[in-house]
Amino acid sequence: MTVVAASIHERAAAGEEILSVRDLVKHYPLLGGLLRNQIGAVHAVDGVSLDLRAGETVGLVGESGCGKSTLGRLILRLIEPTAGQIIFRGTDVTSWRGAEVRALRRELQIVFQDPLGALNPRRKVGDIIAEPLRIHGRYEDGGRERVFELLEHVGLEAVHAGRYPHEFSGGQQQRIGIARALALNPQVLVLDEPVSALDVSIQAQVINLLEDLQRDFGLSYIFIAHDLSVVRHVSDRVAVMYLGKIVEFGDRADIYQRPTHPYTKALLSAVPVPDPDHVAAEGRIILEGDVPNPAHPPSGCRFRTRCWKAQPVCGEQEPALVARGHGWTSACHFPEGERSEDNT
Amino acid sequence: MSDPVLSVRNLTTHLTTPSGRITACDDVSFDLRSGEVLGLVGESGSGKTMTALSVLGLLPSGVGRVARGEIILDGTDLTKLSRRRLREIRGRDVGVVFQDPSSSLNPVMTVGDQVVEALAAHDADVSNASGMRRAVELLTLVGIPDPGSRVAQYPHEYSGGMRQRAMIAIAIANQPKVLIADEPTTALDVTIQAQVLDVLRAARRETNAGVILITHDLGIVAEMADRVAVMYAGRIVETGTVRDLFRNPSHPYTVGLLASLPLLSDMGARLQPIAGVPPSGTDIPTGCPFHPRCPLWRERIDCVEVKPPLRAVGDGHFSACHFLEEVPAAGLFAREGRT
Numbered sequence: 001m002t003v004v005a006a007s008i009h010e011r012a013a014a015g016e017e018i019l020s021v022r023d024l025v026k027h028y029p030l031l032g033g034l035l036r037n038q039i040g041a042v043h044a045v046d047g048v049s050l051d052l053r054a055g056e057t058v059g060l061v062g063e064s065g066c067g068k069s070t071l072g073r074l075i076l077r078l079i080e081p082t083a084g085q086i087i088f089r090g091t092d093v094t095s096w097r098g099a100e101v102r103a104l105r106r107e108l109q110i111v112f113q114d115p116l117g118a119l120n121p122r123r124k125v126g127d128i129i130a131e132p133l134r135i136h137g138r139y140e141d142g143g144r145e146r147v148f149e150l151l152e153h154v155g156l157e158a159v160h161a162g163r164y165p166h167e168f169s170g171g172q173q174q175r176i177g178i179a180r181a182l183a184l185n186p187q188v189l190v191l192d193e194p195v196s197a198l199d200v201s202i203q204a205q206v207i208n209l210l211e212d213l214q215r216d217f218g219l220s221y222i223f224i225a226h227d228l229s230v231v232r233h234v235s236d237r238v239a240v241m242y243l244g245k246i247v248e249f250g251d252r253a254d255i256y257q258r259p260t261h262p263y264t265k266a267l268l269s270a271v272p273v274p275d276p277d278h279v280a281a282e283g284r285i286i287l288e289g290d291v292p293n294p295a296h297p298p299s300g301c302r303f304r305t306r307c308w309k310a311q312p313v314c315g316e317q318e319p320a321l322v323a324r325g326h327g328w329t330s331a332c333h334f335p336e337g338e339r340s341e342d343n344t
Numbered sequence: 345m346s347d348p349v350l351s352v353r354n355l356t357t358h359l360t361t362p363s364g365r366i367t368a369c370d371d372v373s374f375d376l377r378s379g380e381v382l383g384l385v386g387e388s389g390s391g392k393t394m395t396a397l398s399v400l401g402l403l404p405s406g407v408g409r410v411a412r413g414e415i416i417l418d419g420t421d422l423t424k425l426s427r428r429r430l431r432e433i434r435g436r437d438v439g440v441v442f443q444d445p446s447s448s449l450n451p452v453m454t455v456g457d458q459v460v461e462a463l464a465a466h467d468a469d470v471s472n473a474s475g476m477r478r479a480v481e482l483l484t485l486v487g488i489p490d491p492g493s494r495v496a497q498y499p500h501e502y503s504g505g506m507r508q509r510a511m512i513a514i515a516i517a518n519q520p521k522v523l524i525a526d527e528p529t530t531a532l533d534v535t536i537q538a539q540v541l542d543v544l545r546a547a548r549r550e551t552n553a554g555v556i557l558i559t560h561d562l563g564i565v566a567e568m569a570d571r572v573a574v575m576y577a578g579r580i581v582e583t584g585t586v587r588d589l590f591r592n593p594s595h596p597y598t599v600g601l602l603a604s605l606p607l608l609s610d611m612g613a614r615l616q617p618i619a620g621v622p623p624s625g626t627d628i629p630t631g632c633p634f635h636p637r638c639p640l641w642r643e644r645i646d647c648v649e650v651k652p653p654l655r656a657v658g659d660g661h662f663s664a665c666h667f668l669e670e671v672p673a674a675g676l677f678a679r680e681g682r683t
């Protein structure tokens with residue numbers, strides 16, 4: 001294992017596959033009855049496969065309850081998968097424990113949505129950023145200077161190390177969270193709604209910062225967000241999730257310009273466009289009803305209860321992810337704009 | 345042009361907080377006509393919600409106070425009314441929809457009973473039976489499926505989107521002249537947001553109310569509003585038609601907001617953020633509150649000493665900038681800023 005663990009710490013070359021998940025499943029048991037027996041399960045993540053290449057950003061979008069945040073936490077090994085594999089740099093890390101997980105954490109870090117909630121209010125910013133260095137025994141050797149360097153990387157100053165989180169604005173707090181995530185020089189960051197809590201003018205500052213850091217340090221990002229415009233801006237490839245499953249995955253341009261899954265199409269159509277002269281090409285698609293309960297997902301295709309193209313087959317057979325072009329897949333029996341040419 | 349149904353003149357609202365007095369609204373003036381949607385936009389703390397609460401007479405008691413100005417609804421100055429008279433008007437002439445429907449609905453009353461309560465509060469002749477019939481009509485109007493049986497359900501049996509529909513039904517129950525919607529879709533998913541915005545449009549058509557739509561989302565403004573007022577640090581810094589604002593923004597802050605937005609059509613061109621952070625209520629800069637973040641400031645003394653008044657840029661289009669002639673449509677935020 002020591003040999004394997006060492007290999008994950010080498011920096012991945014740009015474009016090389018750095019992380020992949022295979023058929024990942026997370027079911028939360030539903031208990032009920034007098035004896036609190038398991039009477040069912042919430043299918044939070046239900047058979048997701050995804051790969052991330054070094055230096056790229058994969059965006060994960062979908063509405064509340066689609067499983068995007070659960071997927072982020074599974075990848076980090078913050079929660080245990082029910083089934084499936086997490087592979088980091090060619091090594092299956094799904095069953096890693098204790099010291100192995102700590103070694104993994106040096107390479108995989110997470111930034112949360114609510115910066116203030118993720119920072120200990122009683123500790124000074126310098127200590128917060130130094131904590132991962134201390135845990136991994138790297139503080140003694142130049143840790144203080146490393147903290148100052150990290151503050152500078154995220155656009156703050158060395159004097160800020162002596163202050164408490166509440167003394168900072170929301171945007172600055174998010175910068176502190178990013179500095180902490182970068183402390184151990186990781187290769188992959190899972191960004192879970194990193195700018196959703198920020199005002200528009202501040203959101204743009206943090207997005208630019210994340211882009212700079214990615215370029216400067218060769219980071220790979222999994223960017224989880226519900227804001228489709230933000231995801232389009234930052235992502236190279238985009239995965240659209242619905243009720244625990246990926247329904248479409250591909251290059252940003254394909255997903256946004258030629259969506260093949262009706263849900264992707266509806267989601268894009270629902271975004272209000274900040275242009276008073278904008279007229280949606282085919283009119284706005286307004287989906288009916290709500291997202292079904294993930295404890296009782298519909299049979300067959302999970303989107304069929306809200307889909308305007310649903311046919312009997314959609315309730316009987318779950319559509320598989322089918323290739324629509326180079327590295328572009330979607331799961332629909334009746335995909336939009338079936339293209340005749342195939343550019344594989 | 346018809347007379348405004350609501351006219352706010354020089355509204356100044358103070359909040360007393362442990363860290364000192366905050367001017368939440370500073371000399372805010374606007375008109376609202378029947379059937380039109382006025383978008384009130386700005387970032388957190390810009391004074392949008394406090395403007396709405398001032399109009400509704402719902403400022404937190406003991407903390408918030410209208411210090412100056414008039415709020416004229418159909419010829420009556422609301423700032424001169426007793427709390428009791430104000431309560432009669434609120435809910436009858438002014439309806440309101442807040443961001444979080446779960447905390448605005450009563451959890452132990454059926455949705456139908458809450459609609460009937462709203463009706464009966466302003467019309468003593470409403471019987472339970474006629475009220476329920478009207479409740480079913482209203483739930484139908486806002487698109488609640490199977491309204492005949494849904495009317496007898498409690499809010500927790502509704503989804504988030506349905507609760508917000510129910511709130512809109514209650515808000516328009518008495519055919520209000522003004523409907524205030526404060527971030528009505530912020531807590532909702534995008535596909536549900538599209539549904540609820542559609543319901544708001546239907547509610548406006550049905551009542552012909554003037555709508556004040558408060559939002560931080562410029563996409564929603566572009567889609568829903570006829571006119572827009574942009575707020576910054578308690579002041580309206582620019583106001584005009586939706587097209588004026590998006591096509592010919594004439595205040596550096598409006599230009600900066602638009603440049604900060606990632607667009608669905610954009611493929612990764614670098615965003616141009618506004619430098620710095622919005623001021624907090626207790627330390628609003630002197631003169632023009634935007635000057636420390638403004639690329640047009642260039643250390644000029646007017647911006648620091650004199651609050652710029654709203655000046656006409658075009659017909660019905662106003663900007664509160666001393667140097668609005670210098671505002672170009674593009675390139676203002678070419679250099680990126682950092683907090």
